[in-house]
Amino acid sequence: MTSPGPVADIAALQAQIDEAPYHRLVRLVVEEVDAEHGRFVLRLPFSGTLTRHDEGKQVHGGPIASVIDTAGTFAVAAMVGHGVPTMNLRIDYLRPAVDSDLVATAVVRRAGRTTAVCDIDLHDGEGRLVAVGRGTWSTAAP
Amino acid sequence: MTSPGPVADIAALQAQIDEAPYHRLVRLVVEEVDAEHGRFVLRLPFSGTLTRHDEGKQVHGGPIASVIDTAGTFAVAAMVGHGVPTMNLRIDYLRPAVDSDLVATAVVRRAGRTTAVCDIDLHDGEGRLVAVGRGTWSTAAP
Amino acid sequence: MTSPGPVADIAALQAQIDEAPYHRLVRLVVEEVDAEHGRFVLRLPFSGTLTRHDEGKQVHGGPIASVIDTAGTFAVAAMVGHGVPTMNLRIDYLRPAVDSDLVATAVVRRAGRTTAVCDIDLHDGEGRLVAVGRGTWSTAAP
Amino acid sequence: MTSPGPVADIAALQAQIDEAPYHRLVRLVVEEVDAEHGRFVLRLPFSGTLTRHDEGKQVHGGPIASVIDTAGTFAVAAMVGHGVPTMNLRIDYLRPAVDSDLVATAVVRRAGRTTAVCDIDLHDGEGRLVAVGRGTWSTAAP
Numbered sequence: 059m060t061s062p063g064p065v066a067d068i069a070a071l072q073a074q075i076d077e078a079p080y081h082r083l084v085r086l087v088v089e090e091v092d093a094e095h096g097r098f099v100l101r102l103p104f105s106g107t108l109t110r111h112d113e114g115k116q117v118h119g120g121p122i123a124s125v126i127d128t129a130g131t132f133a134v135a136a137m138v139g140h141g142v143p144t145m146n147l148r149i150d151y152l153r154p155a156v157d158s159d160l161v162a163t164a165v166v167r168r169a170g171r172t173t174a175v176c177d178i179d180l181h182d183g184e185g186r187l188v189a190v191g192r193g194t195w196s197t198a199a200p
Numbered sequence: 201m202t203s204p205g206p207v208a209d210i211a212a213l214q215a216q217i218d219e220a221p222y223h224r225l226v227r228l229v230v231e232e233v234d235a236e237h238g239r240f241v242l243r244l245p246f247s248g249t250l251t252r253h254d255e256g257k258q259v260h261g262g263p264i265a266s267v268i269d270t271a272g273t274f275a276v277a278a279m280v281g282h283g284v285p286t287m288n289l290r291i292d293y294l295r296p297a298v299d300s301d302l303v304a305t306a307v308v309r310r311a312g313r314t315t316a317v318c319d320i321d322l323h324d325g326e327g328r329l330v331a332v333g334r335g336t337w338s339t340a341a342p
Numbered sequence: 343m344t345s346p347g348p349v350a351d352i353a354a355l356q357a358q359i360d361e362a363p364y365h366r367l368v369r370l371v372v373e374e375v376d377a378e379h380g381r382f383v384l385r386l387p388f389s390g391t392l393t394r395h396d397e398g399k400q401v402h403g404g405p406i407a408s409v410i411d412t413a414g415t416f417a418v419a420a421m422v423g424h425g426v427p428t429m430n431l432r433i434d435y436l437r438p439a440v441d442s443d444l445v446a447t448a449v450v451r452r453a454g455r456t457t458a459v460c461d462i463d464l465h466d467g468e469g470r471l472v473a474v475g476r477g478t479w480s481t482a483a484p
Numbered sequence: 485m486t487s488p489g490p491v492a493d494i495a496a497l498q499a500q501i502d503e504a505p506y507h508r509l510v511r512l513v514v515e516e517v518d519a520e521h522g523r524f525v526l527r528l529p530f531s532g533t534l535t536r537h538d539e540g541k542q543v544h545g546g547p548i549a550s551v552i553d554t555a556g557t558f559a560v561a562a563m564v565g566h567g568v569p570t571m572n573l574r575i576d577y578l579r580p581a582v583d584s585d586l587v588a589t590a591v592v593r594r595a596g597r598t599t600a601v602c603d604i605d606l607h608d609g610e611g612r613l614v615a616v617g618r619g620t621w622s623t624a625a626p
Contacts, residue, residue: 079248079251079254108225119286128262147290167616175616190593194430334434361537367509390505392506402550405506405550411546431545433549
């Protein structure tokens with residue numbers, strides 16, 4: 059693959075992310091990618107539309123699950139070179155995420171010919187771990 | 201609690217659902233509730249804003265996780281009588297969900313003084329099982 | 343397949359179970375099988391060697407995980423017709439299991455060409471639900 | 485706590501491990517503990533009694549789940565200072581574990597007043613990651 063380098067990769071990945079109407083709805087921002095090591099960093103900017111109440115600014119578990127799922131999907135996809143469907147995902151919510159951008163860091167733990175397992179840590183803007191994800195993705199060629 | 205009956209319950213529960221800006225964004229419709237048995241049915245109407253691509257009509261995993269999480273939350277909450285935070289959730293995606301409303305049926309498996317475990321099945325409009333969820337909710341009094 | 347009928351099936355399945363030294367160590371007893379519907383029932387007889395303390399008779403989580411895993415494995419295997427490796431498994435421990443045989447009832451929720459998802463409920467001798475399992479098995483032909 | 489130091493800690497922890505008949509059955513060896521950081525390392529020595537077949541030397545998933553569960557339990561217990569029951573556990577089996585001791589390294593990700601989440605990595609004797617675990621433990625005072 060004649061890669062034009064990391065900056066272009068991020069722009070191209072952001073364009074891929076933005077192809078999904080749901081990604082545009084919640085808004086997801088590509089931060090980093092390392093295809094070789096299966097690492098992908100994705101940001102969910104804070105928005106009042108993603109919260110649990112009109113007052114208070116706690117982010118709902120749904121967008122948290124979404125950014126974790128999408129970060130894992132793109133980490134595995136970057137490593138195997140094609141799109142991959144999520145088979146299953148476990149999310150543990152560790153702390154309320156309040157009035158803060160959230161950054162998901164996905165790292166592939168094991169990628170085989172048919173499936174991959176990926177871990178995702180989600181931190182808030184002050185560096186607190188607010189949730190963790192672990193799931194399986196299908197890696198079979200499409 | 202002097203309950204005015206099931207119809208009013210559903211209207212009141214829908215109002216609670218609609219308090220969350222994120223629920224209004226993806227749109228969730230209360231279908232049934234059985235507080236005694238910890239059962240709650242919630243519908244995610246199909247919308248092009250929740251899909252994975254502009255073409256095609258496959259619903260994204262994020263809204264699927266959201267309706268599963270919210271159905272489980274309200275099943276446990278109905279049983280214990282107060283709001284409950286999700287501690288963790290596992291979702292298994294079994295089939296693509298395409299161009300269809302999705303209906304989540306949550307059933308509490310075990311509710312104790314501090315936590316509850318709830319199962320959620322998600323069916324499409326043709327009755328196919330498209331995803332299943334299982335998670336833990338905190339039941340400690342607020 | 344010219345099956346000699348359910349009684350012989352159970353004897354043959356018990357022989358398969360007993361091929362594993364670890365199964366002989368904890369002792370697992372085949373109770374029922376329904377290959378068509380992907381249903382398998384497996385009993386873990388109580389033994390003092392499987393407990394958490396010399397006094398008290400609470401069964402350790404390890405043998406509980408083992409009977410749940412094995413029941414799921416044989417439910418999927420019965421349905422697809424060959425041995426299947428466990429890919430992942432979530433277990434929720436709902437109640438202490440004390441001084442009682444435990445019966446695992448596994449039901450396949452979805453079996454595809456590459457993987458299957460199976461649910462397992464574990465009851466004690468008084469019919470109480472003591473644990474639940476859910477996992478993914480590889481169904482690819484060996 | 486007037487701790488007599490790490491060597492004595494390990495002997496005391498091994499004695500605690502050995503209190504459980506099931507631990508003596510599969511045999512678990514304490515390797516390291518760091519109570520402050522919630523880290524615990526536990527070894528499962530290879531034994532032919534823990535395998536899937538009389539021929540071949542693949543370790544069964546049951547003892548793998550057991551060493552992962554017990555390592556997580558003791559990591560959380562070391563951090564909070566008392567015994568803790570496992571609430572739930574997800575295990576992903578990544579590679580067959582063949583004819584090798586297995587070493588589980590548990591690290592607490594988040595410990596609160598009522599629950600803790602802990603990750604466990606399991607490596608074989610050649611340093612390969614063979615399985616990962618993630619679960620929730622109750623940390624409420626007994």
